[in-house]
Amino acid sequence: MKFGTKAIHAGANPDPSTGAIMTPIFQTSTYVQEAPGVNKGYGYGRGQNPTRDALQENIAALENGKHALCFSSGMAATDAVLRMLKPGDEVITGDDIYGGSYRLFVNMYEPMGIKFHFVDLTDAENIQPHITTNTKMIWVETPTNPTMQIVDIAACAEIAKAKDLLFVVDNTFASPYLQNPLDLGADIVMHSATKYLGGHSDVIMGALICNRDELFKKLYFILNSCGSNPGPMDSFLVMRGIKTLHLRMERHCFNGRKVAEYLKNHPKIDIVYWPGFPDHKNHEVAKRQMRDFGGMVSIVLKDKSIENTFKVASSFQVFSLAESLGGVESLINHPATMTHGSVPKEDRERVGVVDNMLRLSVGVEDYEDLIADLENALKELN
Ligand SMILES: *Cc1c(COP(=O)(O)O)cnc(C)c1O
Numbered sequence: 001m002k003f004g005t006k007a008i009h010a011g012a013n014p015d016p017s018t019g020a021i022m023t024p025i026f027q028t029s030t031y032v033q034e035a036p037g038v039n040k041g042y043g044y045g046r047g048q049n050p051t052r053d054a055l056q057e058n059i060a061a062l063e064n065g066k067h068a069l070c071f072s073s074g075m076a077a078t079d080a081v082l083r084m085l086k087p088g089d090e091v092i093t094g095d096d097i098y099g100g101s102y103r104l105f106v107n108m109y110e111p112m113g114i115k116f117h118f119v120d121l122t123d124a125e126n127i128q129p130h131i132t133t134n135t136k137m138i139w140v141e142t143p144t145n146p147t148m149q150i151v152d153i154a155a156c157a158e159i160a161k162a163k164d165l166l167f168v169v170d171n172t173f174a175s176p177y178l179q180n181p182l183d184l185g186a187d188i189v190m191h192s193a194t195k196y197l198g199g200h201s202d203v204i205m206g207a208l209i210c211n212r213d214e215l216f217k218k219l220y221f222i223l224n225s226c227g228s229n230p231g232p233m234d235s236f237l238v239m240r241g242i243k244t245l246h247l248r249m250e251r252h253c254f255n256g257r258k259v260a261e262y263l264k265n266h267p268k269i270d271i272v273y274w275p276g277f278p279d280h281k282n283h284e285v286a287k288r289q290m291r292d293f294g295g296m297v298s299i300v301l302k303d304k305s306i307e308n309t310f311k312v313a314s315s316f317q318v319f320s321l322a323e324s325l326g327g328v329e330s331l332i333n334h335p336a337t338m339t340h341g342s343v344p345k346e347d348r349e350r351v352g353v354v355d356n357m358l359r360l361s362v363g364v365e366d367y368e369d370l371i372a373d374l375e376n377a378l379k380e381l382n
Contacts (some may be wrong), residue, residue, distance in 0.1 A: 011057030062176040065209035065217035074192025076228035077206030124155035150282035157185025195326030252295030313351030325361035
């Protein structure tokens, strides 16, 4: 089956008791047993829920994976992966990963004795010098947030395979519509389903997808032991959102291109970060591993003042100033104080997250209105 058909049908079987075409919201904490231990495969709601099962089957299909597990948030999914590590283990990851992942790594896992190497992964060659006998995992995000750098997934997979390292890709920014890391050699794909998968800014959820049975069993054991499961209503919402993922992504990509090209020629803009530009450092890699370039665009204003940047950020009519991304509505974000507020100033500035940067999550409105809104907001600058 092709992508759009899977988005609508995978995991979505008519309810056997009524024929309901939509998977019911099984709002239950437990399941009646005929005799102790004799049940229909469902014991307790933390471990299993039919609405969640349907969603997991759907997400696995979208990522061309065998197994998927859903979590109460993207961070809970990330946390579940890190719980497989022990003190002394080392992880190699990007130097501009999502701020919340950075916070989890540095503030929760470093004190427990796990070491993280934050490396510029836009060249996979940079991984090798950091590999020690204790290295266990490579954690990659691509495109990165907010500078839209591209990491070569297949090249990282090759290094991970050669050294027997677990290779994890946070695929939130691309969504499975644009990129399928398992096909390129990843062991685990992670999603913040809060973003493009859910797509309507109405739910928080995370997901992990993998092919190997023993990996799935370990992750399921962690989910069930730690209780990081999502609720049935949230599972329903994400499944409903996914039914239009392919349609939304088509428009996100179209609008993203229009907005990026408009901004590239704007006299008050210094830099536009968008992987679709032929002069983007890893444009060729992006073309190879992604089907299109997505709806995330970041800009750096020529005006360096944070006050003026705030003025622009606060003067939009169609874009809303908010954290998050991937919903139908366009959002604008000030990474330095919002999504990356927990990353130290020197660290974020080194990777280009400066005070005069703004990140746009281009929604699926009519692009003419988005461009008019940008034009108007940028008039705040002299
Ligand atoms: C939002 C996000 C996360 C965290 O997901 P939550 O659902 O907010 O917990 C992780 N990685 C990336 C790239 C994100 O954008």
